[in-house]
Each structure stands twice: as structure tokens, then as C-alpha cells.
Amino acid sequence: MTTAASADEQLWSRCGGCSSLLYRKRLRRNLDVCPECGTHSRLTAPERLRQLVDPDTWVPLPDRAVEVDPIDFVDALPYPHRLTAARAGSGLDEAVLCGTARIGGHPLALAVMDFRFLGGSLGCAVGELITRAAERALADAMPLVLVTASGGARMQEGALSLMQMATVSQALAGLREAGLLTVSVITDPTYGGVAASFATNTDLVLAESGARMGFAGPRVIRQVTGRDLPEGFQTAEFLLRHGQVDMVVPRRALRGRLAALLAAAAAGRHRVRRLVVPRQEPARPAARPADGPEPVAVADAWDTVRAARHPGRPTTMDYLDSAFDGFVELHGDRLGADCPAVVGGLARLDGRPVVVVGHQKGHTTAELVARNFGMASPAGHRKALRLMRLAARLGLPVVTLVDTPGADPGISAEQHGQAAAIAENILALSVLPTPVIAVITGEGGSGGALALAVADRVLMLNHAVYSVISPEGCAAILWPDSGAAPQAARALRLTAPDLCRLGVADEIVPEPPGGAHADPEQAGALLRRAVAANLAPLLDVPAATLVRRRRQRFRRFGAARTGLVAVPR
Template structure:
């Protein structure tokens, strides 16, 4: 570690660590040195104690890689503020006890060899409050990341705005948000590690503007803290409210990770910048069938049965089988997460990609948990968020489609199901990155099309793709759901028919009798087909991709197709 600040020589001017520490969760008495070796995590219950800013950097960055970055100058006690004691006195005491100039420490280093800029907040310095100096430090960190083309990691720990600086403290929310916007415009990855606590002006500005939000177990985040809520409106928060686990369930963070997991997770995310050379994928043989005459004809009802078989590989099966370094990204950022739709950043034979897919399951419990693969509006809002992130990071999108359709319930209608699907359609149409879609099972109506506005639409041999289910069509047009077999044949929802119609570009062969008879081989065929489709598109300029994609969908239904 370089420099003369708090990173140098461990000089944080703090008192010696206690010999024994009481876990604040399970109340176990912990030996101090062992507790330190475990990064201040209770080995019994997993409780995460607070770390200083320099300890955070030591846990995450490669040894010997860290260079401290000095922020610009900031105003000092602009209001000559005094409460129970002068603000200047509080500042002097905080500097003396922490060895820091203010609440944010900036460093440039590496995580497993990959460059990153880090702005780490320290709660010991006036509760990590956001004042002019802290805002300057966050802005400086963003500008440093912009200057060297590196991702930015924000480690948050704050009670909120620094009241002693009045409106100037409030202005830091806009100042730091604008700094984050500049990184968005430059296409640089931003990550927030939420630590306990993160409240007020920090949570309502730069902390929640990152591309990826990861929280430590038990970390609390919100705009108003429990004491403010209770004093303002008289409501006492329920147990677990605003914790990392609550935030994950409600779609407000992407993941909850322990300190031991964070370096690996960060390295996986930073790998999005590792782009293979032009020879990527050249050794893979293309298995796709593009001539409808080479495909056998099967009764439509048999194809429907195979497409719905619970033994077929799901989206998570495909992700686990042929993608690496997958980091799932969860939530719609408006209070919900839909488990019928999964997605995140991953690598396909070294190529960074964004994968998004409908998730059903192989048994009753999983089907119930995923809503039978029928996404709610939150699922489609999450998908659109991940698509926009793929565009920002310039990575291709792989969409895996297997859904009976979008969820049709009352809550979905109240939540704007139609709006959410429409937004996906519009977003996909304008993405300046390659999009490969694979209909791997059921492709039901607009709920499937919401992920299928692609440059290349592939379809597994025993999948189906239709405007409506055979049962629904029979009930509406034949006025009898028992006539679903006739409806299935009339809809021409099989791969051969859709290849003849030009709706799909290629058909992925399956093991005899269906993918459920050989999931590993079926997954391998999908992988190879996706690679071959991507290798032809990955160097195409975004403007050309968008123009060709829009022209493709402009033609459907025209007599010259």
C-alpha cells in the first residue's frame, strides 16, 4: 500500500483490538485474533461486524496493488455550525480517532489482476455522513475510474446527510449522482457493496445508482431509518425490515454475499471487460438445421407434449452446463423480484454475455416457486433492466425462452403486465448489441416474444412457439378445450412449420424423442448453436444490428416475405 494516509503502515490511530469479542447476533464470545482472521465474521452464525475503510480494501484488493487516491479540496465548516458542540470540534475528533481526513477513502488497485477503483466509506467518521468532503471523494473516485477506464466499486456505510453542512450536504446527492451518470455514458461497470448501515442521502443517490448492488448479510439499507420512521409517522418497523435479505426478496439488490465470497464475485463481474479475439468460436461445428425438409414431421400434439416435459433442461440447467462465472442479477428495483425469470452476467467460452431466461422447474415445488415459468410484470421489468445493462457494457444477450405465457392474474394486471412486456419489446428492438434467442421449450404468446426480438431466433426441435396455447385457441375458436389437438395442428406451432414461415432462423437438433431423453447432449447442441450464431454477429456495429433487426420484424406479414 502506498501513500501517507490511513492506508500507510496500518496507521488508523485506533485503539488495540480487544482480546475477546461478543457476537451481536448469537452472543457467542469470540477470540479476537481468530475473529480478525475471519474478516470480523462470526464463524458460528455468520454475523458481519463493521470494518474500517482500509480493512475493506485489505479484504478485497490484491496485496501490493493498492494506491491511495487523494480527493480534491472541500469546504470546511461552511455554516460555522454548533449543536451540543461545534462542528469543527467534531471534525477534529473524528480525524484524530480514525486517521482519516473524512468519511471516504479512495484507492486504485486490482482484484485478481483486474483493475478497479474503490471508494470505501467508514462509519466511524461521523457516522459515514455525506458532507462536502465525502461528496468530493465519491466524485473524485468516479472521475478516476473514468480517466483510467476502470470499473468503480462503492462500499457504503452511512447514516445519511451531514446536517452540520446544511443545504451543501443536500447538494452532494446531485453531485455524486451526476458523477455516476458520466460512468454510465462511458459504458463503465459500477458496483455497490452495501454494508451496515446505509441510509438517507447515500442510499438515495450514488449507492443505488450502480449497475450491480450487492449487500453483506444483515446489512440494512433504506431512505429513512427505523428511528426516523418511528419519530415521524409513529410506525415501528417489523423485524428484518430493510435488511439485506429483505432487500433481495423485494428486488432492491442483486445478491447477498459474505465477505469470503466477495473477491470471487467481484472478479467474475470484472471479467466483463475481457473480450476474446476474432478467432472466438471458430472451432465449433454448427449443428443447426436451416432446411425445413431435413426435419421430420411429428403429430402436433406429440410436439406439444415433448415441449412441456418437465425433464427438459431449464434456463438454470443451461446456465450451469455451458456458461461460466455466472453472477445472477435480481430484482426490478421497484420492490419485487420474479423467480420465473432469471438472468445475469456470465461467460460463454470466455466471451462475456448477458443471459436472460424463463425458469420453470423439474418438480412441483420448483414449479410453484417459479410460478410455472410465467413471469409477473416484475420479471419483465427485471429483463428490461438487464438488457439495458448489456447495452451499456456492450455485451451480447442470450435469451432462453420456455414459458406458457406471461402470468395472467389480477396482481399482474394491477402491476402493469402489458406495459412491462411492451417495454421489453421496444428495448430489445433498439439494443446495439447482438441478441440470440433460443426457444427451448414452450414459447407462449407475448410472454415469450418479450424475450425474442432478436437478431437470430433459434428453436429446439421439439419446442413450440405460438400466439396462444392449443387449449386456449380451442376454447375460444372451437368453443371446446377438448379440441386442442386440432388447434395445435392448425396453429403450426412446431419448429418445422416456423422455419418454413421464416419466424425462426434455425432449428437445434435434439436427442431422439426429445431433450428430456438426453439433457446433457441437448444442452451441448444449444451451446454450439448459440456460439455459431454469435460468432457471425459479435463484430457487427450496433447501428447495423438495430437496422437489420427492425427490418426483420418490419417484414413479417407482408406478402413479399
């Protein structure tokens, strides 16, 4: 029985912007935009589809997500319980709806995210579904439109969720190579791994009025910087002023604007040959440690985290002295800045010229502060990208050394396009026509690490960690106890043996007894041996084959983990 109170609640709604009491039918007629102040309420994915696509043209992809729990994650609740609750609450199988449709009569593939489902987070199933939408667009030679609404990568799936940033980005690279239009529509909110990959990797980036986007969220930025944020920080209008989106579009004009863009693309596009997605190669078996001393047994994942953060642990500059020869440092992003948290240049590895790029922390407090604790700014990511593209032009292999708690979460970094800078690195590495070896030497933190780690071979030192989020950050979000970081470290499966079993890392590089900080010279020798051994087989591989295999490597992180099933039409 419907009570008078519940009936009133269905008839009226209070605006989250100006607190006006609004007649619900009037609000719906205005596309859930407050007629008093213009605040755009969040839409569900089905509501978004009804507003955007031509009637009776939406055809879902013939795939349905089933339960995915790749690392058996448990916090206050087991992850499968959270998935069940999200499905019951949203009526969706996952945080995205993917299919084909028409807008203004123009065919397209479409992926629409839904924030109700675990904050629209990017997990293996979401990455796989969006990738399949991109592959459908490629196969049918039509544009792809992505409507984003997400808090970022899904921490309950650990580093495998981080890999989806690369998986989807390389699918977009295929569309770019084929000359097919890609468009992202940023809706509120779009943060973290989604902002730092496919949301900003498209040809055009549209932002709905009032939508917020950034790599780090406002709360994190306030905690890290201790500063108040500028008025309108990270909103669509702020992003437009700072050159990070192509246009800001009110909801009522969004469908018409997309139709115009699709029409222009159709008029200007040359005939595109239908392409077939390459058949997936079987997954590689779990990697074995490189020859050398047996890896030091670590009692607990939290011990590994502390070892990875040890102030005496060798830095990139230390390894450039001990594992490489003749290093010549190159500076600057050529756009006005030189980020000290990223170093790179030309060097020799066993007599062979290579380009080395890595995060630089330091050992003392003064060094750490000067290097921003190894947290790269947008200028750092752009410097790394410039050097990697230089390597490709010169035909030189690339070696990256990853040791960062994450990308710089500061106000200036957001103003200068941190998410887009990371996204561009991920996209460029997925198509770089030269061998790439990545080594996680200490902390591999989130998108800041992945920006240097989309590689043909990913190695991890025995006491290194690689994770979608820090244990402290994960504990603060998912555990009621603020001291649960050790428990979160175990749940995240962030150690080298864990990640080799998951296929994220290919090989464990041994460390000297007591860890790399106990004998930096020997640590450098072991790293040199491992990198040289992994690089040698890649040197004679044709560039096209190299890129295809690299793409297949990251494609498997979605295809092998999701358990998607076809839905009969």
C-alpha cells in the first residue's frame, strides 16, 4: 500500500544545487535539469540511452557479465556480496551498458556507464564490455561514443582492474588507426583510472554542463596539499578553461551535438575496410624467477610494502649507475616544464644503446621533497612520452623503471591535465613500434605506474609491489578500521608472486639477501641480467608483430577474466 508520504516523495524532488522543491514530472520533462539553477542531476545508464539514441534503435551487445572475483577479495564484506547488492540495486549486470544504436540516423557503437553500480568502477568485466564495443565499432566501421560516470578503477579486482586502462585504450588505438571517430561524453563524476585512460583518449572530449573530472578526487587533493580548492575546481567549465575538453554541452543540446559530429564524420570519412580482430593467443604460463639467488622469502604482503618503500632502496639514478653505462640525461617536455620526478635519456645495456625512463625518488627527506616523492606531474608524463617516441624514431629499445606511490595529485597537476597526460602515455605505449621492458623496482602505484608499464615484458623485483591503490587508501575506503592497511595489502594481491600468478608480471627479479637496499651494486647487476635476458628475444621481432603481441597481452586481461556469456537475441 502506498502511503501519503511516499506518494509525495514520488511527486516532488529537491534540487541538490539550489534546494528548490521541484515537481517531479516537470523535472523529468526538463531532462532532470533543475529549471531554477540548471543543476544536472545524475542519470542512470538506461535513462541516458532514452535521452540520446533514436527510438527503437538500441541493440545491446550479445554478451552478459557474470560474477567476477579474480583475487578472492574480502574487506568488511566479500566482493561477491557487493556485486550481488549492486546488481539488485541497479537492475544491471555491470557498471556499463554496451551496444549499437543510431543518433540522428547515424549508426554508432555506444558504451554508457552507470555510477549506481559500485561507483561506476572499472573492473575486468567493464573493461571487457567496453573493449568489445570498440571492437564492434571497428568491425562495422562506425564511430564509438563513450559516456563516462565513474570513481575510477575497481580496487576489489586489484592490479587486474588497473590493466583495463590499457586494454580499453589500445582498443581505441585500433579505431584511431582505422580513421574511425571516437567521442567521450564526460558526465558527473569521472575520476581516477577512467579519466586517465579512455575518457580522455578519444578524438573528441565533450563534457556535460557541471560534470566533474580529474585524476585525483577533491578529498584526496585536500588531504595531500592541505589547501582549499579553487572555485568550480574540476568542473566542466574549469576543464574547458584549462584546455582539457573540446566543449561543454548542456544536457538538452547533447543529442543534437552528437548527431552533428556523427554527420560530419560520416561525410568526411573515406571508405574503411572491414577489419577482423586478431585471434587471441593462449595465455603464457606463470613466470618463473630469473636465474640468480633464490628470492628472499617474505612473510607477509605488508612486509613487502614496507620493503618497497625502504628509504635506502636503490632509485632509478642508482640503477643507471650500476646496471647501465654511459647514461646521458635528457630534460624537458618541450612545453615549458621539466618534472624532477621523472628522469630519462640515452644509455647502454651490455653495450647496446637503449632509452631509459624512470621515476626518481631519493634517499633523504630533502631529495624526496625535491623529486616530489617520485610522483610525476603532467610534464613528467609528457617528458617520458617524448623520450619513448624518440626511441621509436631511432629504433632503440625502451627500458622503464617504475617506482612511484602514484601520479602527482596536486591542484597544479589537475589544472595541467594529469588524467589526459597519463591516458596519452598508455595509448602511445600500446602502439610504440619498438621493444619495451618495464621493471617495477619499488612501488608501482596505480595509473602513475601504468603510464610507464604498458610493455612487452613486465618484470618485478622480489620486494616490489604493484597495485590499483595503496593499502592505506584501500583500507580508508573499505574497512571501518583505519589501521587495516596490512589487511588491505594482503587482499589486494600486490606482491610479485601474486602478480606473476595473475599474469600481470612476467618474471621476478631476485634481490640480494636482505633486499636491494642491503647491496645496491648486486641489485643493479641482477636487474641488468634480467633486463638483458628479456630484451634479447624481442630485438629481432618485426615492429608490427611486436605491437600486435603487446596488444594481445593486455587484451587477455579482460577476455580471460570476465566469464562473459552470450545472450541469445
